[in-house]
Amino acid sequence: MTATTATTTVPTARAAVADTPAHRDGNVLRWLAAYTASMTGDSVYYIALSWAAVQSGTPAQAGIVMSVSALPRALLMLGGGVIADRLGPRRVVIGSDAVRCATVLAVAALLFLTSPGLWPLALLALVFGTVDAVFLPAVGALPARVTSRGQLTRVQGMRGLGIRFAGVVGGPLGGLAVAVGGAATAFAFAGLLIAISVPLLVSVRIRELPADDRNADAGTVRGEGAGGETVSGGDAGGGKARAGDAVGTAWHDLRVGLRYIRRHRVLAPLMLAIALGDLGFVGPLNVGLTLLADERGWGASGMGWVLGGFGAGAGLASLLLAVRGRVPHAGHVMAYACLGGAVAIGALAFVPGVVAAAGVALLIGLLAGLSGALCGALLQTQADPACLGRVTAVASLVSLGFAPLSMPLSAAAIGAWGTGPVFVTSAAVCGLGGVVVLSARNLRRAELPT
Incomplete structure (x- = not known):
């Protein structure tokens, strides 16, 4: 099916699309419902997998089964982009979701x-891990194709709520399914949720991408990489790559794509900031x-109360962005949110x-x-749509x-030195992400489109 098929691509004037807020756009709401159903199915799937693995083998064997998906996901993520x-x-999202659904139902x-x-x-x-390597970059690239650039911040908030x-x-649904009918029932339920x-x-x-929707970085021609290479990609409707494309191989x-990111004045420091923020955040909060x-x-x-507090805060940030729709001075806000979050991470080890x-x-x-959603929105709006899958793949990796x-x-490290020093060190690493944002002039001054 090509990009010109009416059921796949609907040419829409920029003004008309921009006039419809994402939270009132039926097209965006269908995407959000699909994304939420798929993610809920993932949660039930992991509950079912862990339960079935524990029931079928030793704890060590169960741990191996749970970690099997990580290797192909990491190795193949860039290729998935x-x-x-x-x-x-x-x-790609439709195909990978169909494969995930069929595989889970077959095991059930x-x-x-x-x-x-x-x-x-x-x-x-x-x-599951192999398909995720393709699914995750495509999921990250899809919002830019279902709404206008001016609504992407709101979409990131809605995605966070999902x-x-x-x-x-x-x-709880996964636990209930296991309690009612065992792992087989839980797998079947997960497959049905993904099938939805x-x-x-x-x-x-899928909307067509106007020429002026493409980011033109310094030294970058629209539709080209930073080094002058043509950035190839699927057409706006998800069709096949055009014959005679200048880029002949994956x-x-x-x-x-990697060269494009490395030479981009916003994306390159943004990737470094994401890496530092996640490295400092994941360890202490897990x-x-x-x-x-x-x-x-x-x-x-x-511990449940603390996790509940974190979840409530993250949900509040997503709700704020979904309702507000745009944050002025996005680069500055992202930097200061990252720095403030780093201070809070360090303080968590010392509260009474x-x-x-x-x-x-x-x-x-x-x-x-807040900082995570702004990172996502800037990735969506700064990246050339032709290589957004590869940009998302690097961020996901x-x-x-x-x-x-x-x-x-x-x-x-906690076993050797205790929680306090490790939390403070992690906070410093996370804070370096904010320092990177403030040090990179183009990222610091980055704005989200109206």
Whole structure:
């Protein structure tokens, strides 16, 4: 199906699109419903996978099964960005969601019929991780194709609300499904939730990208990489790459995309800021928080209150952006939110009790949610649409591939030096992200489109 097919691409005047706020746009709402259903299905899937793995093997074997998906996702993420750009994000998201759904339902049927052990669970995790390597870059590139650039901040807020909803609802639903019918029922439920997203995505209309929607960086011709290479990508409707495209191979596409990011005056420092922020954030707010709660005697309930505070703050930031729609002086706000969040992360290790810790966690969630959403909006609006999948792939690889490495390092460091020094060090790393933003003139002065 080509970009000119009416069911796929709807040419829309810029003024008409801009006049419709994203939270009132039926097209955006269908995309949001599909995204939320898919993410909720993911949450149920991970509950089912962990339960089935524990029931079928030893704790060590279960840990291996749960980690199997991480390797292909990290290794193939950049290639997934190339695929998203060449075929179009809508087509890739629909196809990958369909594969995820079919695989999960197949394992559910297998578990209903027999007890095959760990091997189908490991295979499922492997397939899921491989498909995620394609799915995540395409998901990140899709919002720019369903709304105008001026609505992308609001869309990032709406996406954050969808993620929060999936996290809050998916866990209890997965646990309930396991309690009612075991892992097979939970897998079936996860597959059905993911299946809901497919027809919704099919109904989403992809807008054509006007020439002036393309970012023209210094030394960059529209539609070209920073080094002068043509940046190839799928057409606006997710069609096939055009014959005779100047970039002939996926490997060349990848090199062009990486060069484009490296030479971009906003995207290059933004990627560094994202990397530093995630490295400083992931360890303390995952492993570190558990060890802090144990050290202070807060128990599981106390840790739950702290996590609840963080979730409430992040949800509030997403709601603020979804309603407001635009943040002036986005570069400055992102930098100061990152710096403020870093101070709050360091302070979390020294608060006297659970109530104060929950309040600090709420502040961390609010500031981290604000800076994260602004990072996403700037990625969407600064990147040339022709290579947005590759840009998203690099950002996703930093967040999902490299940043989790800080968790075992944080645990080991806390065991050696205690929570206070490690939280302060992590806060300093996170704060460096804000320093990078303030030091990069073009990023510091970056604005979101109206």
